[in-house]
Amino acid sequence: MHRVKVKVVEDALDANNTIARANRDDFDRAGVTVVNLMSAPGAGKTALLERVLDDLGDVRPGVLEGDVQGSYDADRLASLHVPVTQLNTDPGFGGECHLDANMVRSAVPALPLDDIDLLVIENVGNLVCPAEFRVGEDARVMVSSVTEGEDKPLKYPLMFRTCELVLINKIDLLPHLDFDVERFVRNLDAVHPDVPRMLLSARTGEGVDAWRDWLLALPARREVAV
Amino acid sequence: MHRVKVKVVEDALDANNTIARANRDDFDRAGVTVVNLMSAPGAGKTALLERVLDDLGDVRPGVLEGDVQGSYDADRLASLHVPVTQLNTDPGFGGECHLDANMVRSAVPALPLDDIDLLVIENVGNLVCPAEFRVGEDARVMVSSVTEGEDKPLKYPLMFRTCELVLINKIDLLPHLDFDVERFVRNLDAVHPDVPRMLLSARTGEGVDAWRDWLLALPARREVAV
Numbered sequence: 001m002h003r004v005k006v007k008v009v010e011d012a013l014d015a016n017n018t019i020a021r022a023n024r025d026d027f028d029r030a031g032v033t034v035v036n037l038m039s040a041p042g043a044g045k046t047a048l049l050e051r052v053l054d055d056l057g058d059v060r061p062g063v064l065e066g067d068v069q070g071s072y073d074a075d076r077l078a079s080l081h082v083p084v085t086q087l088n089t090d091p092g093f094g095g096e097c098h099l100d101a102n103m104v105r106s107a108v109p110a111l112p113l114d115d116i117d118l119l120v121i122e123n124v125g126n127l128v129c130p131a132e133f134r135v136g137e138d139a140r141v142m143v144s145s146v147t148e149g150e151d152k153p154l155k156y157p158l159m160f161r162t163c164e165l166v167l168i169n170k171i172d173l174l175p176h177l178d179f180d181v182e183r184f185v186r187n188l189d190a191v192h193p194d195v196p197r198m199l200l201s202a203r204t205g206e207g208v209d210a211w212r213d214w215l216l217a218l219p220a221r222r223e224v225a226v
Numbered sequence: 227m228h229r230v231k232v233k234v235v236e237d238a239l240d241a242n243n244t245i246a247r248a249n250r251d252d253f254d255r256a257g258v259t260v261v262n263l264m265s266a267p268g269a270g271k272t273a274l275l276e277r278v279l280d281d282l283g284d285v286r287p288g289v290l291e292g293d294v295q296g297s298y299d300a301d302r303l304a305s306l307h308v309p310v311t312q313l314n315t316d317p318g319f320g321g322e323c324h325l326d327a328n329m330v331r332s333a334v335p336a337l338p339l340d341d342i343d344l345l346v347i348e349n350v351g352n353l354v355c356p357a358e359f360r361v362g363e364d365a366r367v368m369v370s371s372v373t374e375g376e377d378k379p380l381k382y383p384l385m386f387r388t389c390e391l392v393l394i395n396k397i398d399l400l401p402h403l404d405f406d407v408e409r410f411v412r413n414l415d416a417v418h419p420d421v422p423r424m425l426l427s428a429r430t431g432e433g434v435d436a437w438r439d440w441l442l443a444l445p446a447r448r449e450v451a452v
Contacts, residue, residue: 040267041353041382042374068354068384072377095384097323097354125381126352127267128294128323147373147396148268151298155351156267158294158321170373176402178429203404 016133019101023108023136030113032062033219034121036135038159039143040152041125044169046073047202048143049120052212054080059216062116064107066124068095073122083112089124098129101136118215127156131163138222139164146170146177150184157191165196165214172201242359245327249334249362256339258288259445260347262361264385265369266378267351270395272299273428274369275346278438280306285442288342290333292350294321299348309338315350324355327362343445353382357389364448365390372396372403376410383417391422393437398427 027034039045053061062083065074074084087107089096096103104121111119121137123130140163144152147170153160160166166188174181181199188197198214200207253260265271279287288309291300300310313333315322322329330347337345347363349356366389370378373396379386386392392414400407407425414423424440426433 040351041378042266042371067381070380072381095354097352124354125266126323126354128321128350128352129355145268145373147371147399152267154296155293155298173373173399173402176399 013132016101019105020134020136023101023104026108026113027119027136027138032113032116032119033222034119034135034137034139035215035218036121036123036130036137036140037143038123038127038130038140038163039125040127040145040148043125043143043145043148044202045122045125045143046076048167048169048200048208048211049077049122050080051202051205051208052215053077053082053120055212056118056216059118059219060116061118061120062112064104064111064119064121066099066103066122068097068124083116085110097124097126098133099123099135100133104135117219127152127159131156131159131161139218141165141167143167143169144184146174146179146181146184150180150187153184153187153191160188160195161192163192163195165198166192167211168197168199169202171199171206172204239358242327245331246360246362249327249330252334252339253345253362253364258339258342258345259448260345260361260363260365261441261444262347262349262356262363262366263369264349264353264356264366264389265351266353266371266374269351269369269371269374270428271348271351271369272302274393274395274426274434274437275303275348276306277428277431277434278441279303279308279346281438282344282442285344285445286342287344287346288338290330290337290345290347292325292329292348294323294350309342311336323350323352324359325349325361326359330361344441353378353385357382357385357387365444367391367393369393369395370410372400372405372407372410376406376413379410379413379417386414386421387418389418389421391424391440392418394423394425395428397425397432398430 037045064085066087069090071086074086077084142163198210263271290311292313295316297312300312303310368389424436
């Protein structure tokens with residue numbers, strides 16, 4: 001039974017990767033760099049986008065918002081005059097807990113790819129399944145809030161292992177928490193040694209310049225990789 | 227395609243409910259009341275258990291810990307001298323993002339049902355899929371941390387709608403957040419009017435007596451329901 005289940009999972013992931021490559025081809029043709037932004041619910045993905053999307057100079061951003069239901073984050077971002085496309089996952093009973101390549105594929109025709117240079121795909125808030133499904137992105141960024149505790153890299157290792165950048169958010173709350181930054185970093189290095197990480201606060205703005213600069217440099221890094 | 231997918235999901239949930247009833251029969255025969263405890267990652271499920279499990283008088287508690295990987299929470303609870311059984315969901319690629327009835331079924335033989343009166347099943351940290359799968363519980367409790375923002379009931383409505391109690395945790399941080407309790411309560415009432423809710427802090431202990439009393443009263447409420 002177990003081997004059969006693993007085989008089914010592998011086949012599903014193979015199919016997902018095939019569709020992810022098709023998405024990637026479309027993004028490449030349009031010259032659009034794509035970031036898959038992931039975190040637990042309420043870690044601050046949207047707030048971190050609000051901080052930087054109107055400060056990217058010549059780089060024209062767009063956002064694809066993944067949510068089980070509603071368009072609350074899209075409504076927040078609309079005030080930045082950034083093109084936002086909403087993707088809901090709720091046709092299933094309780095809704096899908098992640099975006100997969102096929103869901104993103106269904107949204108591609110609605111994306112203004114000719115008018116943007118950087119597409120941020122804000123995934124469903126969840127530390128498990130989003131890490132399993134590539135969607136055609138160039139880079140994966142995850143946000144971990146200091147309010148969630150130091151043990152998260154050990155408890156959700158795949159998420160921390162498959163990303164190119166870890167944003168450690170809400171550091172303005174550190175004086176009021178029993179959160180040990182060094183211990184978190186040790187746990188992070190145990191599952192993904194030397195992954196770039198940034199300490200920041202979407203609320204106060206501390207550290208967000210580095211996050212903006214990372215986004216700005218991404219297209220150049222991508223060209224080197226291609 | 228969409229209707230086929232919905233049918234597959236419905237069949238899977240039917241099978242899950244059948245197994246959940248078998249679990250429930252086993253728990254009933256042993257006279258054990260069962261709570262399914264759910265939340266986003268890092269909302270404080272384990273900390274809220276640490277606060278009350280050694281203060282339940284004649285009620286003998288036990289815990290079934292659901293995690294993708296590792297036994298970090300079980301290790302924390304072991305110091306309370308409470309029987310803890312670990313259930314890991316990681317045979318799949320990235321691990322399952324929730325417990326289902328069949329996973330709990332596989333753990334039943336390892337549970338000391340004759341030695342406990344109350345079993346708390348600590349689910350995987352996730353606000354989507356755990357809400358879709360009954361596991362044979364008497365009651366579902368969810369924890370929402372004030373650090374996650376006021377919009378969570380609207381963004382993850384099934385989770386807030388299917389529970390019998392909402393614990394609003396980390397209220398010691400309220401002075402340092404832009405969290406509007408009244409707005410959260412309005413959003414909660416929009417998806418689940420009048421569901422019992424408690425404001426508390428696992429860190430300071432504020433409000434945890436009410437949580438303990440709710441747990442203590444649960445077996446009596448269950449007998450009335452039976």
